Amino acid sequence: MSRSIELDRERALRLMAVSRETADLFAIYVDLLARWQSIKNLVGPSTLPEVWTRHIADSHQLVALAPDARVWTDMGSGAGFPGLVVAIEIRDRPGAQVHLIESNNRKAAFLREVARETGAPVVVHPRRIEDVVPDLGAIDVLTARALAPLPQLFLWGKRLIDAGTLGLFLKGEEIATESATVAEDPAYAIDFVESVTPGSGRIVRVRAVDAAAGREEGNSNAR
Numbered sequence: 001m002s003r004s005i006e007l008d009r010e011r012a013l014r015l016m017a018v019s020r021e022t023a024d025l026f027a028i029y030v031d032l033l034a035r036w037q038s039i040k041n042l043v044g045p046s047t048l049p050e051v052w053t054r055h056i057a058d059s060h061q062l063v064a065l066a067p068d069a070r071v072w073t074d075m076g077s078g079a080g081f082p083g084l085v086v087a088i089e090i091r092d093r094p095g096a097q098v099h100l101i102e103s104n105n106r107k108a109a110f111l112r113e114v115a116r117e118t119g120a121p122v123v124v125h126p127r128r129i130e131d132v133v134p135d136l137g138a139i140d141v142l143t144a145r146a147l148a149p150l151p152q153l154f155l156w157g158k159r160l161i162d163a164g165t166l167g168l169f170l171k172g173e174e175i176a177t178e179s180a181t182v183a184e185d186p187a188y189a190i191d192f193v194e195s196v197t198p199g200s201g202r203i204v205r206v207r208a209v210d211a212a213a214g215r216e217e218g219n220s221n222a223r
C-alpha cells in the first residue's frame with residue numbers, strides 16, 4: 001500500500017468506529033479496487049489516494065443514520081459507494097441484504113468480485129434503475145451518491161419512499177438548488193445531515209410523512 005493511502009486509511013479509521021474485522025474487510029475491498037482500477041478505471045483516478053476518506057468513510061456514515069435497517073438498495077452503485085460499504089458493515093445482521101443497481105457490466109463484475117472476497121450480503125443488478133426498482137420488495141433504506149439531481153432520485157425512488165422506505169442521498173453543494181421541489185411537498189419530511197467527511201456535502205434524509213406516522217407505531221427497521 002502506498003504511503004499516502006496508508007495515511008488516509010489512518011485518518012478514515014479515526015472517523016469510523018468499526019471493528020478490526022470490518023476494517024480488514026474494507027482493506028480487501030480497497031486492494032481489489034486499486035488492482036482493478038489500473039485496467040477498468042472504476043473511480044476518478046485522482047480520488048484513489050484518498051479512497052479511505054473520500055469513499056469508505058463517506059459511505060460508512062449512512063449506517064449510523066439507520067442503525068437497525070437490514071434491507072438496503074443503492075442506485076447507481078459504481079464501484080460500490082455507498083452500498084457495498086454498507087453491506088460489509090451490516091453483514092452479520094440477521095436478514096441483511098443490499099441491492100446494488102449498476103448498469104455498467106464491468107462495474108457490476110467488480111461489485112460481485114468484492115462481495116465474493118468479503119462475504120458482503122449483496123444482490124448485484126446489472127440493469128437500469130428504472131427497470132429494477134419497480135420489482136423490489138420491502139426496502140428499509142434507499143441510497144444514492146453522485147448519481148443524479150434530487151428530483152430524479154426522488155422520481156426513481158418514489159414508490160419505495162411512499163411505502164415507508166427511508167431515503168438517504170449523499171449530495172454535494174448542488175443540494176441548495178435541488179432540494180426545493182421535494183422540500184415543498186408536504187407529503188414528505190426532508191432534512192439535511194452534515195457529512196462527517198472533510199470537503200463533502202450533506203446527506204439528504206427523506207421520508208414520507210404518512211410512513212413516519214406508521215413508524216411511530218413500530219413497523220419499520222429503518223429508525
Ligand SMILES: C[S@@+](CC[C@H](N)C(=O)[O-])C[C@H]1O[C@@H](n2cnc3c(N)ncnc32)[C@H](O)[C@@H]1O
Pocket residue numbers: 075076077078079080081082101102103104107127128129130144145146147
Ligand atoms: C458518477 S457514478 C457514481 C458511482 C457511486 N455511487 C459513487 O458515488 O462513487 C454513477 C453510476 O451510476 C450508474 N448509472 C447511471 N444511471 C444509471 C441507471 N439509470 N441505471 C443503473 N445505473 C446507472 C453509472 O453507470 C455509474 O456507474
